[in-house]
Amino acid sequence: xxxxxxxxxxxxxKAQSAAPQHLFAGVDIGGTNLRIALSQADGTILARTAxxxxxxxxxxxxxxxxxxxxxxLLAQTGHARESLVAIGAGAPGITNADTGVVIATSYLLGxxxxxxxxxxxxxxxxxxxxxxxxxxxxxxxxxxxxxxESSDLVFLAIGTGVGAGIVLHGAPYRxxxxxxxxxxxxxxxxxxxxxxxxxxxxxxxxxxxGEGIRKQWQAxxxxxxxxxxxxxxxxxxxEFAEQGLEQAQAILKQTARMIAFAIYNVSLxxxxxxxxxxxxxxxHPVLSQAVQAMLREQREGSQPTVVTSALGADAxxxxxxxxxxxxxxxPPA
Amino acid sequence: xxxxxxxxxxxxxKAQSAAPQHLFAGVDIGGTNLRIALSQADGTILARTAxxxxxxxxxxxxxxxxxxxxxxLLAQTGHARESLVAIGAGAPGITNADTGVVIATSYLLGxxxxxxxxxxxxxxxxxxxxxxxxxxxxxxxxxxxxxxESSDLVFLAIGTGVGAGIVLHGAPYRxxxxxxxxxxxxxxxxxxxxxxxxxxxxxxxxxxxGEGIRKQWQAxxxxxxxxxxxxxxxxxxxEFAEQGLEQAQAILKQTARMIAFAIYNVSLxxxxxxxxxxxxxxxHPVLSQAVQAMLREQREGSQPTVVTSALGADAxxxxxxxxxxxxxxxPPA
Numbered sequence: 001x002x003x004x005x006x007x008x009x010x011x012x013x014k015a016q017s018a019a020p021q022h023l024f025a026g027v028d029i030g031g032t033n034l035r036i037a038l039s040q041a042d043g044t045i046l047a048r049t050a051x052x053x054x055x056x057x058x059x060x061x062x063x064x065x066x067x068x069x070x071x072x073l074l075a076q077t078g079h080a081r082e083s084l085v086a087i088g089a090g091a092p093g094i095t096n097a098d099t100g101v102v103i104a105t106s107y108l109l110g111x112x113x114x115x116x117x118x119x120x121x122x123x124x125x126x127x128x129x130x131x132x133x134x135x136x137x138x139x140x141x142x143x144x145x146x147x148x149e150s151s152d153l154v155f156l157a158i159g160t161g162v163g164a165g166i167v168l169h170g171a172p173y174r175x176x177x178x179x180x181x182x183x184x185x186x187x188x189x190x191x192x193x194x195x196x197x198x199x200x201x202x203x204x205x206x207x208x209x210g211e212g213i214r215k216q217w218q219a220x221x222x223x224x225x226x227x228x229x230x231x232x233x234x235x236x237x238x239e240f241a242e243q244g245l246e247q248a249q250a251i252l253k254q255t256a257r258m259i260a261f262a263i264y265n266v267s268l269x270x271x272x273x274x275x276x277x278x279x280x281x282x283x284h285p286v287l288s289q290a291v292q293a294m295l296r297e298q299r300e301g302s303q304p305t306v307v308t309s310a311l312g313a314d315a316x317x318x319x320x321x322x323x324x325x326x327x328x329x330x331p332p333a
Numbered sequence: 334x335x336x337x338x339x340x341x342x343x344x345x346x347k348a349q350s351a352a353p354q355h356l357f358a359g360v361d362i363g364g365t366n367l368r369i370a371l372s373q374a375d376g377t378i379l380a381r382t383a384x385x386x387x388x389x390x391x392x393x394x395x396x397x398x399x400x401x402x403x404x405x406l407l408a409q410t411g412h413a414r415e416s417l418v419a420i421g422a423g424a425p426g427i428t429n430a431d432t433g434v435v436i437a438t439s440y441l442l443g444x445x446x447x448x449x450x451x452x453x454x455x456x457x458x459x460x461x462x463x464x465x466x467x468x469x470x471x472x473x474x475x476x477x478x479x480x481x482e483s484s485d486l487v488f489l490a491i492g493t494g495v496g497a498g499i500v501l502h503g504a505p506y507r508x509x510x511x512x513x514x515x516x517x518x519x520x521x522x523x524x525x526x527x528x529x530x531x532x533x534x535x536x537x538x539x540x541x542x543g544e545g546i547r548k549q550w551q552a553x554x555x556x557x558x559x560x561x562x563x564x565x566x567x568x569x570x571x572e573f574a575e576q577g578l579e580q581a582q583a584i585l586k587q588t589a590r591m592i593a594f595a596i597y598n599v600s601l602x603x604x605x606x607x608x609x610x611x612x613x614x615x616x617h618p619v620l621s622q623a624v625q626a627m628l629r630e631q632r633e634g635s636q637p638t639v640v641t642s643a644l645g646a647d648a649x650x651x652x653x654x655x656x657x658x659x660x661x662x663x664p665p666a
Binding site: 188 | 485497499501506507508509510511512513514515516518519520521522523524526528529530531594597598599601602603604605606630631632633634
C-alpha cells in the first residue's frame, strides 16, 4: 500500500472532453449524500452528480445507485463504458483498505462487514479501491489540495464527528486495525476524563464537534444571556466571532484552543509539518487562523502549519479518484 | 529506510565463539556512559564493555573510545578485525538517520551537527548506521525484546527525560524532521498548559519524568508530612507503593494516570497495539500494571497492551546492533 501520491497540475473543471481516454470514477459515500465524479487521470473532473441516500441503508442499493450514476456520467460526456478504468470510493466508517471491506459505519448506514470493493467491481467490471472517508479526504488534499507540495499531512475532519486522516511519506497511514487518526477521543487539558462507553462521542469531539460547540454556546447563553439566539450552529457562531461579538469570540477561542492542543499532540507523535482543517466546522477559515495563533503561543520554536482545506467538500471525492488510480495499473498523469 | 525488523531466535550470552564469522558492533552512547557490544547477526552477544563519558564532550574522543572498545572486544573474543561487518550506534539527541548526522544533543554532550556515521566509518573502516537512542531502543525491543511478535510498537522511555520511539510496519518511524515521538511535551488533562520556552522540560515530562515524580512526592510531603523521607527517587516511591504505603500509591496512581492518558492519545493517532515502557522510571514493573489498569477504565473496547521492556538497559544496544545489520548488506540471521 506504500504508493506515493504524485503531484499533478491544477484542477480544471470541464463540461466535456472530446478525446477518448482513460477515465476514473470517484465516489464519496456520506451518511446522507452520495456524490460521484468522472475524472481524467490528472484529476480533471469531466462531470459530477449527487443524490440523497436518506432512508437507504442497503449496500446493494447504494452500489446500484453508484453504478447508475457512473454509467450516466459516461453517457453524458459521450464516453463508452470501456473508457472507465477503475473506481474509488470513500466510505463513512472503519474500512479495511486491503480487503476492501467496510467493517462498520455509523447508524446512518448501519453497515457491518460489507465487501464494498467486491460489490463495486462486480457492478462495474473494473478494479475498485475503497477507504475510510477521512483517509480519502487526506489523500485528496495531498494529491490536489492544500498538501500538493507535501508528502506528509494530517487532515482534520471537524464536523458532527471529529477524526483525522494521515498521509506519511506520501502514503495513507491507516493503523494496525484501520483505526489510526481517531482523535475525536483525544484527552487534552479541559476535556472530560470520564470513562467513555461504546457509541458515545469522544472527549474532544464533545467539545469541538458541531454539537459540542452548539452546547457550549447554549451553556454560555444560559449563564450570561445574549442578544443573539440561544440556538446557533458552529458556523453561525464563528461568523458572529468574525464580526467581533465577544461571546462568540470566547467560544471560538475555546474551540481553537482545544483543537490546537490536539494538533500539538498529534504533531509531537508524528512530527508532521502540515495540518489541513476540513469538515463542516473545520472549513470556516477563521478557525485555522485562531488555531495557528494558539499553537504559536504554546511553545517556542517551529510549529506545524495549519491551513483550511483547499478542496472543501470535494476533498473526499478527489481522494476517491486517487484511490481509483491506485486500483488501476496506470500512474497518475 | 523501510526495512523490516526481522524476528530472530532468543538471546544467549556467550563469552566466546569458536567459529569465524560476520560480527556486528552495537554502541549505546549515553550522556554519561558508553556501552559497546560485539554480536553475531542473530543478536547473540559475544562480549561487551562499558566506560564513562563524564567530562568528555568531544565527538572525536568518543569515537576513539568506541574504536578502541570495539577492537578490544574483537581481540578478547579471538576475532580478526576483518570479522567486523558493520557498526550501529544510538545517540542521545536529534539524529538524521539518513545522513548519519547527530543534529543536537543535550548539554551533557553538547553536540551540534556531528557527522557521527562518517566518523565511525572512518575510524573502523566498516559501514555504520546511527539513530536517536530512543528510536534505537524501540528497534531493539521490536527485534529481540517485548515486541518480537509485533511489527508495530511504541517504546516509551521514561527516565529523567520522556520520549517515544516508534516502529510501524516493521520499520522505525522518525518524522519529517527526526522529531517523531517527542511526547515529553504532550498536553494531557492535569498538566500545565503554560507556554514552554526553549530548553524547558515538556508538560508531561514535568509530571512523569524522574524529576517530576520526585517533586510531586516532595509537594505531597510538604502538604501532609510522612514517616518516609522527603527526598526519594521515583523508583523508591514505586517500591513503597508496592509495599502498600498509601502516599506512595497516590503518587504512583497519578503518574500512571498521566502516562495512560499519553498512551491513549498516541494510540488514537497511530492505532498501535503495543506499548513498551523503558527508561529508569518506566522499567519498574508496577508502573506498566498501573498504566494498563488505568487504560482499561478509560474506554470500553480494546485497548493497547502495555508491557515493561524485556531488554531493560540493553534495549538501545540491541537496537544499535540491529542498525549495524541495516548498515551491512547482510540480512539478520
